[in-house]
Amino acid sequence: ALAKERAVLVPVERPARLGDVVTLDYEGSIDGEPFEGGRGSGETVELHEGRFIPGFATGIAGMHAGETKTIEAAFPQDYPSAHVAGKTALFRVTLREVKEPELPSLDDTFARTISDDQTIVQLRADIRRRLEAAASGRARRVLGNAIIAQLVGAHDFPLPASMVEREIDRLIEDRGRQSSDTDLRESLRADAESRVRAALLIGEIAKIENITATPADVSAELEALGRRYGQPVDRVRKALGNNLLSLMDGIERNKTLDFLIDNAEVVNEETSAPAS
Numbered sequence: 141a142l143a144k145e146r147a148v149l150v151p152v153e154r155p156a157r158l159g160d161v162v163t164l165d166y167e168g169s170i171d172g173e174p175f176e177g178g179r180g181s182g183e184t185v186e187l188h189e190g191r192f193i194p195g196f197a198t199g200i201a202g203m204h205a206g207e208t209k210t211i212e213a214a215f216p217q218d219y220p221s222a223h224v225a226g227k228t229a230l231f232r233v234t235l236r237e238v239k240e241p242e243l244p245s246l247d248d249t250f251a252r253t254i255s256d257d258q259t260i261v262q263l264r265a266d267i268r269r270r271l272e273a274a275a276s277g278r279a280r281r282v283l284g285n286a287i288i289a290q291l292v293g294a295h296d297f298p299l300p301a302s303m304v305e306r307e308i309d310r311l312i313e314d315r316g317r318q319s320s321d322t323d324l325r326e327s328l329r330a331d332a333e334s335r336v337r338a339a340l341l342i343g344e345i346a347k348i349e350n351i352t353a354t355p356a357d358v359s360a361e362l363e364a365l366g367r368r369y370g371q372p373v374d375r376v377r378k379a380l381g382n383n384l385l386s387l388m389d390g391i392e393r394n395k396t397l398d399f400l401i402d403n404a405e406v407v408n409e410e411t412s413a414p415a416s
Contacts, residue, residue, distance in 0.1 A: 147241035155202045156238045160187045162200065163237040168229045175224055182236070193219070193229075200233060208234045284397045287404055288338045299336050307332035339393075346396045353391035358384075361391055 149161050156162050162185060168178030189197045192213070199211030211231045219225040251263040258266075311328045312321070346352070359373075362380075366373045380387060 147243050149239040150242045152238050152240050153205070154238070155204050156187060156235060157201050158187050158189065158197060159240070161185070161239045161241070162187055162235060164200070165234045165236065166231050168231045170224065170227050170229045175229070177221065177224075178229065178231075196231065199231075200235065203233070203235045205235055205238050208232065280398075280401055283401050283404065287397070287400050288342075291341050292334050292337050295337065295341060297337075299333055299340070303336045304329070304332050307336050342393055342396050345400070346392050349396070349399060351392060351395050351399060353388040353395070357391045357395070358388060361387060 152160075164183060164185070165181045166179065166183075168175060170178075185191065187197050187200060191197065193215050195213035196211060199209070199213065203209055209232075211233055212228060213231060214228045215221075215224045215226060217226040246260055248259045251258045251260045308325050308328050311332060312324060315324075317324055362373045362376050365371075366376045369376070371379075377384065
């Protein structure tokens with residue numbers, strides 16, 4: 141992926157093929173009539189079937205630069221533009237230019253485009269470490285979600301109505317909908333109750349185990365945010381403002397989940413054949 145991001149497009153004289161980057165003009169018609177959105181001039185696109193309606197990209201594949209061809213392609217029934225959905229169009233296409241991505245050599249020079257003073261061996265080791273860390277993080281998230289589900293299922297207690305309603309409001313806001321939609325609110329209630337119950341349980345466990353977001357934890361998180369967005373820590377802290385408390389809550393929650401994961405007993409359930 142890193143090499144592909146730094147690929148250079150070079151013109152080629154061979155026929156176009158899928159994966160190339162082409163520049164083209166096109167005019168489309170349905171039943172002999174032009175249609176809205178069916179014309180383009182000097183457009184540069186990557187030639188992949190999934191990026192166009194079925195038949196368009198494969199119709200261009202095999203064309204030479206300077207060639208003009210009529211291509212038949214069908215719009216799917218569920219195409220977003222209703223005026224062309226389910227219809228077959230003819231496109232008169234002129235191919236102006238064909239380019240292919242030329243990948244850089246995977247050597248120390250390439251490695252230094254990623255990070256100064258780094259060899260290709262070091263870059264590969266760094267990528268391996270990142271992939272392993274990402275895989276480990278995904279596995280821990282799956283286990284953490286399973287533990288939370290177990291906790292929520294095992295503890296039934298009354299929930300503060302105001303917390304549930306606020307969580308419903310937040311879920312609706314995430315969906316970009318109106319909070320006054322009664323049917324939507326009720327459909328989200330069970331999810332909101334589960335989230336509130338999980339938050340209360342995690343908070344209680346943090347209190348019992350004396351788990352808190354320490355100043356060192358907050359500093360480390362601010363530094364990580366600063367690196368991610370290329371900003372100094374002071375500016376990140378100022379930008380967070382009142383949201384710093386939410387950041388601390390998130391740190392405490394993650395530390396509590398880490399505690400639960402590290403102390404979880406994982407049981408592999410195997411189904412054995414019944415004795416005969």
